[in-house]
Amino acid sequence: MKLDLNMSLMEKNDAIAAAIRAELQQQGVYSINIIGSPGAGKTSLLERLLPHLPLQTAVIEGDLATARDAQRISACAVPAVQINTDGGCHLDAAMIKKVLPVFDLAKTDLLIIENVGNLVCPTGFDLGEDLRIVLLSLAEGGDKPAKYPATFLAADLVLLNKIDLAELCDVDIAQVKAEIAQINPKAEILEVCCRKNHQQGLEELAALLLAKINAKKTQE
Numbered sequence: 001m002k003l004d005l006n007m008s009l010m011e012k013n014d015a016i017a018a019a020i021r022a023e024l025q026q027q028g029v030y031s032i033n034i035i036g037s038p039g040a041g042k043t044s045l046l047e048r049l050l051p052h053l054p055l056q057t058a059v060i061e062g063d064l065a066t067a068r069d070a071q072r073i074s075a076c077a078v079p080a081v082q083i084n085t086d087g088g089c090h091l092d093a094a095m096i097k098k099v100l101p102v103f104d105l106a107k108t109d110l111l112i113i114e115n116v117g118n119l120v121c122p123t124g125f126d127l128g129e130d131l132r133i134v135l136l137s138l139a140e141g142g143d144k145p146a147k148y149p150a151t152f153l154a155a156d157l158v159l160l161n162k163i164d165l166a167e168l169c170d171v172d173i174a175q176v177k178a179e180i181a182q183i184n185p186k187a188e189i190l191e192v193c194c195r196k197n198h199q200q201g202l203e204e205l206a207a208l209l210l211a212k213i214n215a216k217k218t219q220e
């Protein structure tokens, strides 16, 4: 792949993302990029969702420091690699490209990338994904879609997590959904709860993802 020296940072990222997308497509790997604030429940979502997916899945974890999230995913018997950004507030396509050889892509159906916890910075960086999920914790307050519209505009699927805390946090779920629909009418919205013993919406989410993966396969 050729990268022109005069390319802007974003042009370079987009060129690498396009190469990743082509490689994953060639290997028959569907990919998902999950974006959400620190603590929104991204890793919890994966811990609860992975058992519902009858697929060979690989996970890339992005965090400023520690390998804790990759360890949590490995404990689910799913291959995981941790990227530490050492202060960086988002993953970029070059970081993904570098770690891809860790996985046996020929034997992988699904690659899930958990971005660095941040509702702003990851938005502009294409990672070569097929599907972008924005995970919103309702405990953060229902006004976040309106305040961070670019992130929700770029979402294919918005997950409303911590649905168990909505009432406690005075969040009107119907209002949140209406505000997301106003920003991005195309985004699908699902309610989930990722607490270990109070799971909700995970089977529905797994079915939705499997349908999307199958739809892409039949297009090819």
Ligand SMILES: Nc1nc2c(ncn2[C@@H]2O[C@H](COP(=O)(O)OP(=O)(O)OP(=O)(O)O)[C@@H](O)[C@H]2O)c(=O)[nH]1
Residues within 6 Å of the ligand: 036, 037, 038, 039, 040, 041, 042, 043, 044, 045, 063, 069, 116, 117, 118, 161, 162, 163, 164, 165, 192, 193, 194, 195
């Ligand atoms: N009440 C409630 N707590 C949840 C839910 N999902 C996750 N949590 C809790 O939220 C906290 C943060 O969860 P994580 O899964 O580590 O969040 P994260 O988005 O991966 O965090 P970072 O990777 O640090 O950005 C944990 O204490 C979880 O147990 C939920 O649906 N309801």
Ligand SMILES: [Mg+2]
Residues within 6 Å of the ligand: 042, 043, 044, 069, 114
């Ligand atoms: Mg996490």
